[in-house]
Amino acid sequence: MILAFETSCDETAAAVVSDDGRVLSSVVSSQADLHARFGGVVPEVASRRHLELVAPVARAALESAVVPLERVERVAVTQGPGLIGALLVGISAAKALAWSKGLPLVPVDHLEGHVASLYLEPDPLDPPFTCLLASGGHTLLLAVRERGRSERLGSTLDDAAGEAFDKGARLLGLGYPGGAAIDRLAGEGDSDAFDFPVARVPGLDFSFSGLKTALLYATRDLGSEETERRKADLAASYQRAIVRALVSRLREAADATGLSRVAVVGGVAANSELRAALPDAKFVPLELCTDNAAMIASCARFVEALPYPRYLALDAYASLT
Numbered sequence: 001m002i003l004a005f006e007t008s009c010d011e012t013a014a015a016v017v018s019d020d021g022r023v024l025s026s027v028v029s030s031q032a033d034l035h036a037r038f039g040g041v042v043p044e045v046a047s048r049r050h051l052e053l054v055a056p057v058a059r060a061a062l063e064s065a066v067v068p069l070e071r072v073e074r075v076a077v078t079q080g081p082g083l084i085g086a087l088l089v090g091i092s093a094a095k096a097l098a099w100s101k102g103l104p105l106v107p108v109d110h111l112e113g114h115v116a117s118l119y120l121e122p123d124p125l126d127p128p129f130t131c132l133l134a135s136g137g138h139t140l141l142l143a144v145r146e147r148g149r150s151e152r153l154g155s156t157l158d159d160a161a162g163e164a165f166d167k168g169a170r171l172l173g174l175g176y177p178g179g180a181a182i183d184r185l186a187g188e189g190d191s192d193a194f195d196f197p198v199a200r201v202p203g204l205d206f207s208f209s210g211l212k213t214a215l216l217y218a219t220r221d222l223g224s225e226e227t228e229r230r231k232a233d234l235a236a237s238y239q240r241a242i243v244r245a246l247v248s249r250l251r252e253a254a255d256a257t258g259l260s261r262v263a264v265v266g267g268v269a270a271n272s273e274l275r276a277a278l279p280d281a282k283f284v285p286l287e288l289c290t291d292n293a294a295m296i297a298s299c300a301r302f303v304e305a306l307p308y309p310r311y312l313a314l315d316a317y318a319s320l321t
């Protein structure tokens with residue numbers, strides 16, 4: 001039994017996962033409402049909220065799994081990348097719990113955690129495969145040849161795909177976080193209404209910042225009344241551009257690696273148009289796309305544990321290495 005913590009951004013999450021990859025519980029407490037009025041995550045506000053929620057969320061995970069703490073054999077925690085203060089709350093909680101029970105601790109990379117969401121029961125995917133990781137903080141193409149480790153093929157040069165969704169949503173007055181709101185509104189719009197170009201950069205990288213500027217100019221040209229009236233068309237065209245960029249680069253990456261099976265993970269993998277555009281790709285259920293601790297526990301199965309008490313000096317890292 002693995003008890004995992006995830007506090008890298010604005011979700012306080014804990015989960016209990018068995019060694020063979022069954023999710024016995026996965027509790028996610030989102031702080032999105034708390035940050036909505038600021039239009040984005042405020043790091044210090046996130047840290048304080050994690051501090052309030054981390055113990056009750058862990059308790060809820062154990063209770064809903066009906067697993068007493070005595071049966072937990074390993075504690076796992078997200079070490080980075082993420083907001084440093086937010087990460088430290090999860091790391092401190094995980095260390096304290098592991099130390100008090102004399103258990104080993106497994107530090108997990110958040111991005112490898114997203115990939116490991118694919119290894120959970122009841123329908124695990126076996127490497128090798130080519131993976132697109134698209135979240136609020138990252139957009140990466142990965143060659144995954146073994147569990148727990150992946151090779152980076154390309155990434156975004158500026159905004160992440162989820163960030164592009166969130167910034168687009170903000171321009172359209174849809175609130176934060178905006179990916180799901182654009183997804184919903186796009187269903188009512190015409191994706192051919194506006195031509196939003198996505199920059200093609202060399203290699204297997206992405207660039208989304210120009211797209212956001214194109215949307216900004218379109219809304220300026222339309223004026224606020226027309227923008228409001230054509231909001232669904234704008235959302236549909238904008239979403240189409242992001243999805244096209246992701247799909248074409250993923251296909252190119254699969255050709256380049258020769259790993260023809262493809263998978264998509266991260267918050268943007270919840271997007272309905274992306275899911276429809278890649279009928280052959282492996283997607284995990286929606287609740288495992290956005291940040292959660294079940295994926296962290298899943299990854300911990302393939303990472304070396306630090307034996308008690310060698311983890312007391314373990315530190316968080318904020319950015320990609």
Ligand code: KG4
Pocket residue numbers: 009134135136137138161162163165166177178179180183266267268269270271272289290291
């Ligand atoms: O993986 P995640 O929960 O957090 C990070 O590690 O960043 O991803 C959150 C991102 C946000 O940018 C959010 O807008 C986006 O995932 N997202 C979506 C959808 N649901 C969440 N983007 C597009 N369509 C969705 N349905």
Ligand code: ZN
Pocket residue numbers: 110114135136266267290291
């Ligand atoms: Zn994430």
